[in-house]
Amino acid sequence: MNRLDRFFEISTRGSTVPSEIRGGVVTFIAMAYIIVLNPVVLSGSADVDGNKLQFAQVSATTCLAAGVMTILFGVIARLPFAFAAGLGINSFLATTVVGTVTWPEAMGLVVIDGLIIVALAASGFRRLVFDAVPMQLKLAITAGIGLFILFIGLVDAGFVGSTGLPSPPVGLGTGGVGSINTVPTVVFVFTLLVTGILVARKVRGGILIGLVTGTVVAVIVEAIWHLGSAQDKPGGWGLSVPTLSGSPFALPDLSLVGEVSMGSFSRIGALAAIMLVFTLVFANFFDAMGTMTGLSREAGLSDAQGNFPRLKSALIVEGAGAVVGGSSSASSNTVFIESGAGIEEGARTGFANLITGALFLAAMFVAPLASIVPTEVAAAALVIVGAMMVSQLRHIDLTEFSVALPVVLTVATMAFSYSIANGIGVGFVAWAVLRSAAGKAREVSPLLWIVAVGFILYFARGWIESLIGM
DSSP states (O other): HHHHHHHHHTTTTOOOOHHHHHHHHHHHHHHHTTHHHHHHHHOOOOOTTTTOOOOOOOOOHEEEEEEEEHHHHHTTTTTOOOEEEOOHHHHHHHTTTGTTTTTHHHHHHHHHHHHHHHHHHHHTHHHHHHSOOOHHHHHHHHHHHHHHHHHHHHHHHSEEEEOOSSSEEEEEEGGOOOOOOHHHHHHHHHHHHHHHHHHHHTOTTTHHHHHHHHHHHHHHHHHHHHHOBTTTTTTTSSSSOOOOSSSSSOOOOOTTOOOOTTTTHHHHOOOHHHHHHHHHHHHHHHHHHHHHHHHHTTTOOOTTTSOOOHHHHHHHHHHHHHHHHHHHOEEEEEEEETTTHHHHHOOOOOOHHHHHHHHHHHHOOHHHHHHSSHHHHHHHHHHHHHHHHHGGGGSSSSOOOHHHHHHHHHHHHHHTTTOOOHHHHHHHHHHHHHHTTOOGGSSHHHHHHHHHHHHHHHTTTTHHHHHHHH
16 A cells, blocks of 8 residues: 555645545546447447447447546556547547548547657647646636536536527527426436535535435436436436346447558548548647646646646657547547546545546446436536636636636637637637737747647638638
């Protein structure tokens, strides 16, 4: 135990082994929805040849990649940041990329993306970009991620939803009808209030107790009313129905591992393939950087400049997540913002990752049991953690408008465009332009200008791709 303590610096960071274990379990519970959601996203789209990925196979490789990367990051970077398939990139693959290439070719592009990210991190370029970001924007990124995951939690719980109208675009309740209209959403509200009370009263393990309590209530509710899945009938549970039928054990099908091809360059041409890789790299590069910035500050591990322990190692291993995810056909794996739930529960070191990773690997064999926690219950933890992270705005002096506007745009764009990378990009561009115009050009790093121009190209990629098509 002493060697374990020294290796992970558990005591040095003010943590304990029970706290790390509890934090690792909470992180897994908050992330467990990815075992169902990633297969839903990836198996729902046919590629250019009409082939689809199988749900059970993607679920198995999702657990495998998440478990391997989470443990690897915990051992090398020794930080409590768990990994899983990134939701932005998997949606991009399913809705855009496989319309022109096959699934193995799409995963090949993800592997290339990962190799580029690893090279940028190993060369030190990624660290240079990290250091070029002013502290105000780093704090804004933390708060933006908080609002982002809070919004995700509200949407996943059916507490707010799209109205399908130009204005207002969202409203209260499922379908934005203006009121709470499903039992699962009521269970979310109950779990949120219980967890909030426990956290407010500083009860040790409050988030975990709240999640377990909410899950028990959900199982009882389902046993009484048989709500089923929302995909089958209105008013049902989102992604996971809190019931267990049949055996809780199942052997994983890992046949998708290694199903990778580099044939996209010959199929769609080098220029079009490079544009797809460019998009993947930008999304990966800045999503992960923003997430790690926010999580490290929330864990109290960052210094005054926002740097955290083993930063270079963390950036390199994070890039490897795309390589592992692409190679296993699980999509690019990256740091998950839901790790904040475990951090709030006490996780401060990579030891918590060992727990989370082991649970992901075990979930390959007990996927039916792992999916018993409904999305509506897990969403409560996201709202709690999001509220905590948004509070970082109190450290920013917003009296100068040239600071206030980039900060607010960063926070708002992350949540309302459902993308961390978009929020960072808008913030970078606004910061460079406004601070320079306000006579503070010397405060803007030349590298930040370069990245801002890169983001402008990133935001205009659809128009550029249409020109290439012409």
